[in-house]
Each structure stands twice: as structure tokens, then as C-alpha cells.
Amino acid sequence: MPDESAAADLVLLGGRVHTVDARDRVAEAVAVHGDKITRVGATEEVSPLVGPGTRVVRLDGRSVLPGINDSHLHGMWLGSMWPNLLMDQLAGTGGHSHEGPTRLETSDDRRRALLRTAELLSSFGITSYTEPGLGPGEDDGATGCFGSAALHDYAELAADGALKARVTALLLFGELDGRSSAAELLAGLRDFKPPADVPGRFHIAGVKIFADGIPPMQSAWTDRPYADGSHGALLVDGDSDAEREAALRAMIDAAHDAGHQIGVHATGDRTTRVVADAFAAALARDDRDARHYLIHGDLLSPQTLTVLAAARIGLNTQAGIPVATEPMLAAALGEDALRDAWPTRDALDAGVRLSLSSDAPVLTPDWRAGLAAAVTRRGLDGSVRGEAQRLAVAEALRAYTATPAWQDGAEDVKGTIEPGKVADLCVLDGDLYDVEPESLPSVPVRMTVLDGEVVYEI
Structure with a gap:
């Protein structure tokens, strides 16, 4: 003390x-x-x-x-895109160029992007963020923002005190928003050597897995059928739903048994249920305080929320996404799907540890906009979507500060203003x-x- x-x-x-x-x-x-x-x-x-x-x-x-903790933000990608945002491009708003980033080819390119992000985030009061997926699965990726070299750029800038934030990173052994396999993840866990942590500034906490896509693109794995009668599928390699599910469960088990925290991108109600059950089963074997969490969680049934709460599994979601995309989800899966869509209020009431984040550059990294969306559920067009899922201001603030500190395993260090x-x-x-x-x-x-x-x- x-x-x-x-x-x-x-x-x-x-x-x-x-x-x-x-x-x-x-x-x-x-x-x-x-x-x-x-x-x-x-x-x-x-x-x-x-x-x-x-x-x-x-x-x-x-x-x-307390310093704001954006617990799901693509820092290098944001620095290469800003002020362009993907959601603005989707909506045709924002007044900026709709061109994507040129590929970051060199370490100097990547570091310039990170330093740009550092300046931007400090202007928003953000002092911590999670970079959710960097590693060999993206070494040949189109943007150059997510490969394993980025981990070394982060570590070196953190050692120099240049990031202006505390950064937590997750390793990525598959493709960003794309396919992965149990074999690739097992090989990565065994063979990949990431850079060492920089105490207090850069920490590699675990592994990111992409389980499915998103409902508006009919690429989330759902119980409800899409308009064409399909149900989507997992992104994990396999010849059938059963094989892909078994592979996903094996990946979660392997990363858990290796001692990693795991964040899984899961949006469809079938995917969120399977991931929650797989997390709970892994945690039941050793009762480790692993801080696993589900990312996005577009569709979450009450039963799945119960599993998350009971097993101490976190939920990391973005309040700005429902206010922007609810009509697209309803068009893809029907109005009935909205009952289980982005249930932030229900999650808190069930006892789930809820973190709010931006997913920037999908949405703006300005947490003030995210907090406003969580409290009002009001979109840019003035429509209120999912009013029953509104949060109180104090609850939303906690989801940007204290609960992300829990996600980082650092609630004794940061997240609140206490001696x-x-x-x-x-x-x-x-x-x-x-x-x-x-x-x-x-x-x-x-x-x-x-x-x-x-x-x-x-």
C-alpha cells in the first residue's frame, strides 16, 4: 500500500x-x-x-x-481506419471516406497506427483496452493489422511507455471473422512463442476463437431458421454440425487446460448456448477462476444467461450494435428473435458479469456514445430499440470500468477509485x-x- x-x-x-x-x-x-x-x-x-x-x-x-476500459477494441485496425468506422459505412453515414485501410506492411506502419490510436484513446479518457485477437492465424491477412508481428510491436511500444494505455491481448490461431480448426489451435498452443508481458502495460491473457459469424449475414448458427430455411453454421472446420461442434468444444477444452483465458465470438443462439455449456464444463473440471467470456452475444436465451451467471462466465457486448442493426436482425430471423436479442438488462438481472465495449473500428471508440446507447437504446434515427434492456447510468459506467477490470483479472489493481x-x-x-x-x-x-x-x- x-x-x-x-x-x-x-x-x-x-x-x-x-x-x-x-x-x-x-x-x-x-x-x-x-x-x-x-x-x-x-x-x-x-x-x-x-x-x-x-x-x-x-x-x-x-x-x-475511473479510467475507462474498452474491453474489446482493435487498436491497430482502429489506427489504420480512423475516422472511418465500419458501422458508418454500413449505414451510409459519417461523412468520411468509405475506403478500407491499406495493408500495414512494415513495423513502422503498424506502430504509426498504434500511436495514432494511443493519442485518440487518451483524448476519450480510455486508460485500458483489450486487443481481441492477434497471432499467426492472421499472418497472411488482408490488412496486416492482426498478425503475430503486431504482438511484438505492442510489447516494444509498451516497454517504451508509448501506448498511453494498459493493453490486454488475446492470441488468434485462426482467421479473423473466418475459419479455424482444432488442429491449428493445438499447434499454436504448442509451438507459438509470443513476446513477454510488459508489467502493468501489456499482457497476453489468452486465446480468441471465432465460433460463428453474425445474424444479418445469415452466418450465425441459430435455432431459428433464416428466411431461406437455413440455420447458419459454425466457422470451425468439420463436415457436419456435429463435427464442428465437437471441434469447437475440443478447442475450448485445450485452451482452458493450457491455462488460458478464452474469449469466444458467438452470436447465434445455438452458438451462445454451446459455448456457454462448453465453458461451464471446462470450469467444472478444475474450478479455475479463468475469466472466460462470450463476445457479442447477439442472441442469448434466458437459459444460456443462467449458465453464464452460474459458471462465472463474462459477457462482452456493444450497446451501439443493437440500436444500429436490430431491423437487420429482424429481417434475417423474424421479429420473434428480438425477444432474446442483446439482453443487457436481463443479463445483469441474471447475475452475469457484463462488460460494454466498442469493437472499434466497427463502432466509435468514444465510450460516451456507447454508454448513451446502453442507457437509452436510441438509434441515430431516433428510434428506441429493445427498451426493456436499458441500463441505468451507474450500471453502464460499471460495465466500462470495474467489470472490464474483472475480465482482465485486475480488479484489485484498477477499475475503481480507491486507495x-x-x-x-x-x-x-x-x-x-x-x-x-x-x-x-x-x-x-x-x-x-x-x-x-x-x-x-x-
């Missing part, structure tokens, strides 16, 4: 400090010494830590949040609870603090 009586290096006074602790306490001030938070409380409790070398920031009612935790902070020029959620994206981020160092300020 840091010396709580030592003079602070940075003190923020006179605001609303949303701690996101177990009781969601709101304080007035926070003190930082070195890279740690040393005191949180009323202004008169924190002011005695101001010394001759302390920088004092008078908040004047501004709010302080002893790292000083990762986001300062807003206003308060989350004083503005209409639709207006939140217009509330500026004034300051971003990482490890006690101001990395962005206006």
Missing part, C-alpha cells in the same frame, strides 16, 4: 468523484502519489495532502471517473448524472491520467 500520509503529487478537489466501488460512493476529492491513489473523500479530508510540490486541480464541480489502486482517471467537464444521456457525447473529457501521469489535458 502507498503511504497515505505522504504529500501528494496530484490532487483533484471540489468535484464529484464517482468511485464505482462496491457501494457506488461519490466523493469530492482524490489524491495521487506516484502511480497510486492514496486518499479519496471530502475536500477537507484530502486537502492536508497538498504539499509544496503538489499539482492541485480545482474541479469546480467537474466529475472524476491503493493505480491512478487511472478520466475527468469530465460535467457530471454523468446532470446531463441527459443523449447529450453525454457532447460533454468534453478534460483530463486523462494514467499511472498518476497526465497523458491528455485540455
Whole structure:
């Protein structure tokens, strides 16, 4: 623990400090010494830590949040695409070029993309993110954004302190949004040697698996039939549904037994059910606190949510996707499918650990837009979609801070504003609870603090 009586290096006074602790306490001030938070409380409790070398920031009612953790964001791809977003291209909005990125051929190309992302994310108050899938499965990929060389670029930039965020990565032994096989994953687990972690800045946590596609493209594996009578299929190699399911279960078992965390892209209701059952079975063998999680989860039955909650399996989803694509899902699978579509409210009520993320550059990495979408379920056209699945502001904030820290296995280190935790902070020029959620994206981020160092300020 840091010396709580030592003079602070940075003190923020006179605001609303949303701690996101177990009781969601709101304080007035926070003190930082070195890279740690040393005191949180009323202004008169924190002011005695101001010394001759302390920088004092008078908040004047501004709010302080834990550093935002975007728990599913393609950092290198985002840096090569920004300001273009895939969802804007799909909708024909955004006012930017609709061209995709040129291939990142060299280490210099990849590092420029990452440094561009570093600057962008710090301006949004994001201090942690997960890069969900880098590895040999994409060494010949079309963009150059997801191959194994990217892991080394990340590690070297992290060692230099250039990323301006803490990055968690998952290994990828298949194709991005494409096929994979149990044999390739087993070979990767056995033979691939990733770079070493950089403590506190870069950590390879486990493995990403693509189980299926997405419902609007009729590539998610579903119980309900699509309009043409098909049900989609798993992306895993196999000659039948049964063979592909067996291979997927074998991949999950192998990665679990190797000690990895596993994130599985799963969207169809048949896929999410199989993945949840496979996770639960693996966890039941050794009761390891593996922090496995299901990614996207477009269609989740109540029974699957029960399995996720009981087995301590996380759900990582994007609130902006339903407000943009619900009509496409209904067109593909019928209105009845909407009952189980993106059930964020139902997931929390069932006890599932819910993380919200951007999937940037699919959606904007601006978490303020994502939080607004989670709270309002309102799309750009003004329509509210899935109103019963709305979250409260405090719940959505937790899903961008404390719960992603749990996903990272770092809830004792970050995710809340409490003494002893790292000083990762986001300062807003206003308060989350004083503005209409639709207006939140217009509330500026004034300051971003990482490890006690101001990395962005206006």
C-alpha cells in the first residue's frame, strides 16, 4: 500500500468523484502519489495532502471517473481506419471516406497506427483496452493489422511507455471473422512463442476463437431458421454440425487446460448456448477462476444467461450494435428473435458479469456514445430499440470500468477509485448524472491520467 500520509503529487478537489466501488460512493476529492491513489473523500479530508510540490486541480464541480476500459477494441485496425468506422459505412453515414485501410506492411506502419490510436484513446479518457485477437492465424491477412508481428510491436511500444494505455491481448490461431480448426489451435498452443508481458502495460491473457459469424449475414448458427430455411453454421472446420461442434468444444477444452483465458465470438443462439455449456464444463473440471467470456452475444436465451451467471462466465457486448442493426436482425430471423436479442438488462438481472465495449473500428471508440446507447437504446434515427434492456447510468459506467477490470483479472489493481489502486482517471467537464444521456457525447473529457501521469489535458 502507498503511504497515505505522504504529500501528494496530484490532487483533484471540489468535484464529484464517482468511485464505482462496491457501494457506488461519490466523493469530492482524490489524491495521487506516484502511480497510486492514496486518499479519496471530502475536500477537507484530502486537502492536508497538498504539499509544496503538489499539482492541485480545482474541479469546480467537474466529475472524476475511473479510467475507462474498452474491453474489446482493435487498436491497430482502429489506427489504420480512423475516422472511418465500419458501422458508418454500413449505414451510409459519417461523412468520411468509405475506403478500407491499406495493408500495414512494415513495423513502422503498424506502430504509426498504434500511436495514432494511443493519442485518440487518451483524448476519450480510455486508460485500458483489450486487443481481441492477434497471432499467426492472421499472418497472411488482408490488412496486416492482426498478425503475430503486431504482438511484438505492442510489447516494444509498451516497454517504451508509448501506448498511453494498459493493453490486454488475446492470441488468434485462426482467421479473423473466418475459419479455424482444432488442429491449428493445438499447434499454436504448442509451438507459438509470443513476446513477454510488459508489467502493468501489456499482457497476453489468452486465446480468441471465432465460433460463428453474425445474424444479418445469415452466418450465425441459430435455432431459428433464416428466411431461406437455413440455420447458419459454425466457422470451425468439420463436415457436419456435429463435427464442428465437437471441434469447437475440443478447442475450448485445450485452451482452458493450457491455462488460458478464452474469449469466444458467438452470436447465434445455438452458438451462445454451446459455448456457454462448453465453458461451464471446462470450469467444472478444475474450478479455475479463468475469466472466460462470450463476445457479442447477439442472441442469448434466458437459459444460456443462467449458465453464464452460474459458471462465472463474462459477457462482452456493444450497446451501439443493437440500436444500429436490430431491423437487420429482424429481417434475417423474424421479429420473434428480438425477444432474446442483446439482453443487457436481463443479463445483469441474471447475475452475469457484463462488460460494454466498442469493437472499434466497427463502432466509435468514444465510450460516451456507447454508454448513451446502453442507457437509452436510441438509434441515430431516433428510434428506441429493445427498451426493456436499458441500463441505468451507474450500471453502464460499471460495465466500462470495474467489470472490464474483472475480465482482465485486475480488479484489485484498477477499475475503481480507491486507495491503493493505480491512478487511472478520466475527468469530465460535467457530471454523468446532470446531463441527459443523449447529450453525454457532447460533454468534453478534460483530463486523462494514467499511472498518476497526465497523458491528455485540455
